[in-house]
Amino acid sequence: MYTIAYKEALTDVTKLMVVRAPHVARSARAGQFVIVRIDEFGERIPLTIADYDRAAGTITIIFQELGKTTKQLGKLIPGDTLSSFAGPLGHPTEIDNYGVVVCIGGGVGIAPIYPITRALKEAGNRVISIIGARTKDLLFWEEKMMTVSDRFIVCTDDGSHGRAGLVTEPLKELLEDKDNSIAKVWAIGPAGMMKFVTLTTKPYAVPTIVSLNTIMIDGTGMCGGCRVLLEEGARFVCVDGPEFDGHKVDWDSLLSRLSFYRDEEREATEYYEHKCRMDGAKTMTRK
Amino acid sequence: MAELKPAERMKIKRHPMPNQNEQVRRGNFTEVALGYAPETAQEEAERCLQCKDPKCVGGCPVGVLIPQFIKAIREGDMVQAVEWMKVKNNLPAICGRVCPQESQCEGSCILGEKGEPVAIGRLERYVGDYELAHRTCPLVKAPKTGTRIAVVGSGPAGLTCAVDLGREGHDVTIFESLHSPGGVLIYGIPEFRLPKSVVHHEVTYAVECLGIQIKTDHIIGRTYTLDELLVDFDVVFLGTGAGLPSFLRIPGINLNGVMSANEFLTRVNLMKAYQFPDYDTPVKVGRKVAVIGGGNVAMDAVRCSLRLQELAARKNGDERGEVHIVYRRSKDEVPARQEEFAHAGEEGVIFDFLTNPVEILGDEHRQVRALRCVRMELGEPDDSGRRRPVERRGSDFDMEIDTVIMALGTNPNPIVFVDADGLDRTTYGTAVADLETGRTKKRRVWAGGDVVTGAATVISAMGAGKRAAADMHAFLKGESAWD
Numbered sequence: 001m002y003t004i005a006y007k008e009a010l011t012d013v014t015k016l017m018v019v020r021a022p023h024v025a026r027s028a029r030a031g032q033f034v035i036v037r038i039d040e041f042g043e044r045i046p047l048t049i050a051d052y053d054r055a056a057g058t059i060t061i062i063f064q065e066l067g068k069t070t071k072q073l074g075k076l077i078p079g080d081t082l083s084s085f086a087g088p089l090g091h092p093t094e095i096d097n098y099g100v101v102v103c104i105g106g107g108v109g110i111a112p113i114y115p116i117t118r119a120l121k122e123a124g125n126r127v128i129s130i131i132g133a134r135t136k137d138l139l140f141w142e143e144k145m146m147t148v149s150d151r152f153i154v155c156t157d158d159g160s161h162g163r164a165g166l167v168t169e170p171l172k173e174l175l176e177d178k179d180n181s182i183a184k185v186w187a188i189g190p191a192g193m194m195k196f197v198t199l200t201t202k203p204y205a206v207p208t209i210v211s212l213n214t215i216m217i218d219g220t221g222m223c224g225g226c227r228v229l230l231e232e233g234a235r236f237v238c239v240d241g242p243e244f245d246g247h248k249v250d251w252d253s254l255l256s257r258l259s260f261y262r263d264e265e266r267e268a269t270e271y272y273e274h275k276c277r278m279d280g281a282k283t284m285t286r287k
Numbered sequence: 288m289a290e291l292k293p294a295e296r297m298k299i300k301r302h303p304m305p306n307q308n309e310q311v312r313r314g315n316f317t318e319v320a321l322g323y324a325p326e327t328a329q330e331e332a333e334r335c336l337q338c339k340d341p342k343c344v345g346g347c348p349v350g351v352l353i354p355q356f357i358k359a360i361r362e363g364d365m366v367q368a369v370e371w372m373k374v375k376n377n378l379p380a381i382c383g384r385v386c387p388q389e390s391q392c393e394g395s396c397i398l399g400e401k402g403e404p405v406a407i408g409r410l411e412r413y414v415g416d417y418e419l420a421h422r423t424c425p426l427v428k429a430p431k432t433g434t435r436i437a438v439v440g441s442g443p444a445g446l447t448c449a450v451d452l453g454r455e456g457h458d459v460t461i462f463e464s465l466h467s468p469g470g471v472l473i474y475g476i477p478e479f480r481l482p483k484s485v486v487h488h489e490v491t492y493a494v495e496c497l498g499i500q501i502k503t504d505h506i507i508g509r510t511y512t513l514d515e516l517l518v519d520f521d522v523v524f525l526g527t528g529a530g531l532p533s534f535l536r537i538p539g540i541n542l543n544g545v546m547s548a549n550e551f552l553t554r555v556n557l558m559k560a561y562q563f564p565d566y567d568t569p570v571k572v573g574r575k576v577a578v579i580g581g582g583n584v585a586m587d588a589v590r591c592s593l594r595l596q597e598l599a600a601r602k603n604g605d606e607r608g609e610v611h612i613v614y615r616r617s618k619d620e621v622p623a624r625q626e627e628f629a630h631a632g633e634e635g636v637i638f639d640f641l642t643n644p645v646e647i648l649g650d651e652h653r654q655v656r657a658l659r660c661v662r663m664e665l666g667e668p669d670d671s672g673r674r675r676p677v678e679r680r681g682s683d684f685d686m687e688i689d690t691v692i693m694a695l696g697t698n699p700n701p702i703v704f705v706d707a708d709g710l711d712r713t714t715y716g717t718a719v720a721d722l723e724t725g726r727t728k729k730r731r732v733w734a735g736g737d738v739v740t741g742a743a744t745v746i747s748a749m750g751a752g753k754r755a756a757a758d759m760h761a762f763l764k765g766e767s768a769w770d
């Protein structure tokens with residue numbers, strides 16, 4: 001059992017949690033992930049390690065409440081426990097001094113891009129960061145990102161904050177700007193966003209690293225459920241990734257595989273919400 | 288019963304296993320084989336000739352004292368039967384259910400030459416179940432030695448090794464990457480063949496009696512590396528199995544509706560997807576399922592598919608679909624346990640033998656719509672002694688299919704080899720280890736089971752765990768130097 005030590009709402013639907021898991025904290029590094037299972041009935045879901053504290057033995061996870069599991073997770077409070085917390089899994093991000101780099105975080109992807117941005121900054125890169133979300137209420141960590149960036153751009157699809165439009169627009173301008181000579185781009189966010197970022201950088205041949213969040217079960221290379229098609233063949237995201245050269249990813253195949261269990265996810269969420277309402281009704285009558 | 292003459296014993300017919308009716312069981316996940324009643328077990332035990340040179344024992348990979356335990360059953364002395372069993376086999380309730388007896392003990396039994404062999408496997412299970420219920424042969428821990436041992440992986444190899452070393456008084460910690468111990472016994476083999484309660488019982492009992500610690504959610508190679516374990520522990524045993532699935536190298540493997548048998552079975556068994564949405568993990572099985580392969584894994588996957596289809600059909604009131612085994616060799620080469628092959632047929636699985644998939648075809652939504660196959664013929668025997676299937680030219684055809692499950696064998700999981708300097712591997716990815724002692728090329732590290740042999744059997748993994756435990760104990764006592 002792993003105890004939740006701290007919880008914070010970053011937006012209405014984005015939660016940060018600090019979990020006591022010394023076995024993971026001792027060797028965790030930026031770019032890696034954990035597999036979390038809430039209770040005996042729970043599914044195993046991958047969540048990126050947003051931060052870690054070796055001395056305290058804790059791992060920070062950030063998630064958006066989308067389906068059944070993340071909604072249930074979002075209801076837990078400090079002192080509650082998780083039944084499994086396995087990791088750290090996957091390869092850590094390769095950090096070096098590349099020169100000028102761009103770090104892009106979309107939606108909940110702002111969380112995992114932050115430690116990478118910070119590490120790149122510490123390694124001496126000139127860091128330009130772009131964060132974006134559908135709307136203002138889904139943005140978080142603006143200040144944190146700003147303090148580790150040399151230049152900082154924020155966009156929202158609906159224009160409610162920062163620039164109106166997609167993260168690919170400022171990215172394209174940066175790529176066009178001859179003074180920049182961007183050495184490398186990192187992009188973490190919804191698969192659709194990562195796809196368009198890689199399409200944007202491709203004509204400029206700027207290496208673009210993406211962190212894939214596929215469906216996973218074990219997270220240790222045993223099921224192949226996380227496989228992704230690259231130019232050179234199929235790879236397992238959990239052991240070979242989660243970071244890949246975005247220009248080699250077959251995005252359409254990835255997007256379609258991500259949607260494979262959509263009906264079941266909806267069913268599970270409805271079933272859960274129905275149960276919650278019933279439980280809620282029960283507690284109300286008891287009062 | 289009075290003492291029978293051999294001729295009289297040979298007249299007794301082999302007792303069939305009582306099974307759940309096939310129409311009923313195709314709609315549930317509870318165990319198919321119900322086990323012998325005490326009278327049946329005793330009568331079956333009467334069939335054994337108590338050979339002076341028992342061939343059956345030679346056929347058993349761990350040399351279970353077969354005539355001895357059968358004699359004890361015959362005499363109604365179950366405590367003694369358990370004791371004989373446990374000399375060589377720690378987990379008879381498991382082995383009795385899953386061993387390929389027809390190619391091991393029963394395949395060598397002298398009665399099999401003219402008639403049917405003694406049902407050794409069913410009797411073994413009978414003894415195992417008796418022990419589970421009565422615990423007449425408790426595990427006892429010798430005085431503490433103070434030695435610390437790490438066992439990586441909690442499948443049959445790791446569990447057996449841990450129990451044997453725990454009994455010797457050593458401090459044993461098992462590291463397991465999944466959330467539940469048992470290895471393939473938990474995530475791979477379905478409930479209807481090996482109830483999970485049997486595995487849980489055995490694990491909990493070992494933990495309680497011997498003070499073995501199990502650390503789940505620990506992935507060696509990531510959470511700790513092997514070299515880090517060697518700092519905290521005196522010796523290490525690797526029983527990490529062969530869980531990495533292979534996919535056919537044919538077009539279409541990334542379509543929706545294509546999965547490895549490991550993914551499918553893990554969803555169903557470990558994550559209990561057959562109880563979705565009470566359990567969160569879903570599994571999708573279409574109306575026309577093709578499982579590619581002919582081994583135990585393929586049989587398990589196809590029979591789980593059939594049950595899921597039946598459950599869905601009952602829930603939604605539609606017709607049930609169909610499930611196929613697509614195997615490139617013929618019926619005679621099927622490597623699965625005979626009983627499972629027979630059960631699959633009874634339950635309504637369709638077998639397409641001498642059929643080899645060459646492409647998976649998708650629709651506009653990237654969903655599987657058909658499996659393109661060619662017909663095969665049997666040619667000359669290959670290295671394995673089985674006749675090699677060769678393609679019949681121009682015989683390709685499309686099977687209308689919406690789900691493809693690949694059960695094509697697995698390779699050792701590579702993560703444990705991360706930062707494990709000096710732990711040599713073969714080109715197949717297996718750990719190089721002495722088959723007698725389990726010693727690897729890395730000092731103080733032993734290995735056994737599927738990680739050394741590649742995908743094999745429960746009993747061979749247990750045997751390897753047992754031999755390694757004996758050698759590790761000898762090493763720790765200073766009776767056997769490393770070099």
Ligand SMILES: Cc1cc2nc3c(=O)[nH]c(=O)nc-3n(C[C@H](O)[C@H](O)[C@H](O)COP(=O)(O)OP(=O)(O)OC[C@H]3O[C@@H](n4cnc5c(N)ncnc54)[C@H](O)[C@@H]3O)c2cc1C
Nearest residue numbers: 440442443444464470471475507528736737743744745748
């Ligand atoms: C579906 C299926 C059906 C089968 N049916 C039969 C049958 O009927 N009869 C039979 O005899 N055999 C059968 N087998 C084969 C048999 O199950 C295996 O040969 C046997 O389980 C191997 O045992 P093992 O202990 O070597 O490995 P496993 O049982 O594979 O256990 C290995 C364990 O190590 C863990 N692990 C792996 N890497 C790490 C790591 N880095 N850190 C920590 N833990 C790790 C895994 O999670 C797993 O729990 C079947 C196999 C499958 C998949």
Ligand code: SF4
Nearest residue numbers: 335336338343396397
């Ligand atoms: S070979 Fe058959 S008859 Fe002979 S001892 Fe073994 S089980 Fe009994």
Ligand code: FES
Nearest residue numbers: 219221223224238
């Ligand atoms: S999640 Fe199972 S192999 Fe990657």
